[in-house]
Amino acid sequence: MESVSIQMWILVVLLSFGKVSNVVASNILISSLYGEGSHFLLGASIGQGLVDNGHNVTCLISRAFEHRTSDPKYTNLSFEVFDHHDRSLEDVRDMFYQFNTKAMEGVHNQLINAFTGFVRTIANDCEAILKDDALMRRLGKMDAIVMDLTWPCGVMIKEIIEQNMNWTSNLTAISVTPSPPQAITLALMGSAYNPSYQPEFLSGLSTRMTFFQRVANILQSVMFVCLGHLFIGPIYSEIAKNVGLNPESANFYTWHRKFDLHLLSMDFSSEFPFPLAPNFIPVGGLTASPAKDLDQELEDFMQSSGDDGVILFTLGTYFSQVAKRLPGFVEMFADAFGRLPQKVIWQLMDPPNDLELPSNIKLMPWVPQNDLLGHPKTRVFMYQGGNNGFQEACYHGVPIAIIPLYGDQYDVAARVVGRGMGRKLDKNTMNAEVIYETLKDLTTDTKYKNVAKHVSAVNRNNPMTARERAAFWIDHVIKYGGDYLRSPAGELSFIVYHSLDVVAFLFSISCLLVAIIISTLLFCLRYCRRIIIGTNGKEKGD
Numbered sequence: 001m002e003s004v005s006i007q008m009w010i011l012v013v014l015l016s017f018g019k020v021s022n023v024v025a026s027n028i029l030i031s032s033l034y035g036e037g038s039h040f041l042l043g044a045s046i047g048q049g050l051v052d053n054g055h056n057v058t059c060l061i062s063r064a065f066e067h068r069t070s071d072p073k074y075t076n077l078s079f080e081v082f083d084h085h086d087r088s089l090e091d092v093r094d095m096f097y098q099f100n101t102k103a104m105e106g107v108h109n110q111l112i113n114a115f116t117g118f119v120r121t122i123a124n125d126c127e128a129i130l131k132d133d134a135l136m137r138r139l140g141k142m143d144a145i146v147m148d149l150t151w152p153c154g155v156m157i158k159e160i161i162e163q164n165m166n167w168t169s170n171l172t173a174i175s176v177t178p179s180p181p182q183a184i185t186l187a188l189m190g191s192a193y194n195p196s197y198q199p200e201f202l203s204g205l206s207t208r209m210t211f212f213q214r215v216a217n218i219l220q221s222v223m224f225v226c227l228g229h230l231f232i233g234p235i236y237s238e239i240a241k242n243v244g245l246n247p248e249s250a251n252f253y254t255w256h257r258k259f260d261l262h263l264l265s266m267d268f269s270s271e272f273p274f275p276l277a278p279n280f281i282p283v284g285g286l287t288a289s290p291a292k293d294l295d296q297e298l299e300d301f302m303q304s305s306g307d308d309g310v311i312l313f314t315l316g317t318y319f320s321q322v323a324k325r326l327p328g329f330v331e332m333f334a335d336a337f338g339r340l341p342q343k344v345i346w347q348l349m350d351p352p353n354d355l356e357l358p359s360n361i362k363l364m365p366w367v368p369q370n371d372l373l374g375h376p377k378t379r380v381f382m383y384q385g386g387n388n389g390f391q392e393a394c395y396h397g398v399p400i401a402i403i404p405l406y407g408d409q410y411d412v413a414a415r416v417v418g419r420g421m422g423r424k425l426d427k428n429t430m431n432a433e434v435i436y437e438t439l440k441d442l443t444t445d446t447k448y449k450n451v452a453k454h455v456s457a458v459n460r461n462n463p464m465t466a467r468e469r470a471a472f473w474i475d476h477v478i479k480y481g482g483d484y485l486r487s488p489a490g491e492l493s494f495i496v497y498h499s500l501d502v503v504a505f506l507f508s509i510s511c512l513l514v515a516i517i518i519s520t521l522l523f524c525l526r527y528c529r530r531i532i533i534g535t536n537g538k539e540k541g542d
Contacts (some may be wrong), residue, residue, distance in 0.1 A: 025056055026143040027056045031148060032146075044059060045287050046471070047146075083128065116231075125153075127242060139161060158258070173260055174261045179408035181266060185201075185224075188255060199414065206415075228253075229252075260482025270391075310342060330351065332430075335432040337361050340360065340436065344361045369392065382402075
């Protein structure tokens with residue numbers, strides 16, 4: 001028996017070595033914003049999948065979030081840390097709180113100002129990275145770059161490396177879309193876009209649109225085109241000039257030529273259906289995985305809930321700072337939760353000092369979200385609508401109560417409601433009674449649970465996990481390139497893509513034929529008339 005065990009162990013080692021040895025290790029850079037929040041978690045998950053495939057992965061992060069480099073969860077990843085020369089690290093961290101504050105307070109003008117300031121700030125940081133010669137020399141050793149589309153700096157890093165490092169071939173580039181897909185971006189990248197049933201990013205619409213919703217949907221796409229052409233594009237074009245690049249590097253309308261592959265954080269088990277070009281790969285659920293065991297204290301709390309189960313409530317990493325500025329906001333949720341038979345795990349750092357909590361609520365500064373969603377006692381997930389959380393709830397089959405605060409969270413809410421997985425609450429009109437009734441409905445009506453379990457079953461019925469699928473396709477385009485996957489649609493003008501010139505040509509030919517037929521008929525009628533009149537005239541003369 002002992003010899004058989006040794007032989008099995010040797011066989012496993014040899015098979016594992018054979019699997020890894022088939023992969024040529026590449027140096028891959030992950031650029032996913034600053035290193036905090038959902039964007040970093042998504043990029044890090046892709047990176048860990050690539051490490052599992054035998055590659056060397058480096059994450060580019062801000063000095064403000066340098067603590068990631070010592071996090072035990074990411075010991076298999078390397079890090080490059082960039083500096084902010086004109087701002088304190090506290091200002092960098094505070095920038096991410098502004099969106100939540102303005103969104104919860106409902107100050108739209110201030111939110112727009114915060115957005116424009118954010119775009120300019122991250123663009124300035126991009127310029128600082130590109131001008132850091134030592135950093136760029138180290139990044140010049142990369143074979144591929146995986147870039148979060150939220151921050152276009154990755155494209156310019158790619159251009160600098162190719163220009164200054166005398167590369168004989170182009171650096172492999174992969175884009176990652178961390179949110180529900182932006183329809184007009186799909187079109188610019190060469191995939192299909194039909195505004196009649198594909199809801200645009202930030203629209204909060206479903207596939208079933210009224211006439212005026214379709215009008216609004218198209219106008220939303222036009223707005224994004226104008227925003228890219230008139231605001232974001234010129235900012236990055238100026239940066240390109242400052243670092244010695246062709247301003248065309250920042251042209252969003254030529255991006256279809258720059259990327260070999262596009263990864264979309266979505267899964268059609270929960271996404272609205274639409275066609276995709278071959279170089280667009282759905283990888284929804286990158287942060288989802290089988291639940292790990294909870295620590296004993298948390299497990300005891302879960303088990304103490306009995307048959308009623310537990311509700312998991314979080315409004316994201318930055319909510320605590322916002323909640324303090326909104327009188328009565330935290331108390332409203334505490335009131336609603338106290339009336340429920342379920343127990344509640346509430347992620348809330350630094351709660352108000354005078355907050356009185358019912359006995360069924362457990363406050364935690366941080367929660368193991370994926371592991372709690374995978375626990376059999378979890379009944380409902382109540383949160384703000386981040387895409388990662390949505391994918392994790394879909395993976396584990398948990399109904400959702402969603403409170404969108406801003407941005408793509410409204411798009412996620414449309415998918416939750418459209419799929420029948422849960423209910424949406426309006427941040428501007430909700431109160432303790434609405435919260436209570438919503439959670440009561442979600443925990444007592446089995447239709448939400450049944451839909452969530454069906455979504456989970458479809459989501460898991462794949463030969464690869466999302467992480468494995470992302471790693472496989474990145475490895476594939478590094479080896480073989482992505483040109484053969486790229487749709488020619490991205491090369492076509494709007495007129496040619498929609499065959500407007502063909503329609504105009506055929507319409508002109510049709511009009512010409514109709515004109516010829518009408519002219520011929522008129523000629524025949526005139527000819528016949530002359531013959532008849534001529535004949536009648538001769539008869540009268542006789």
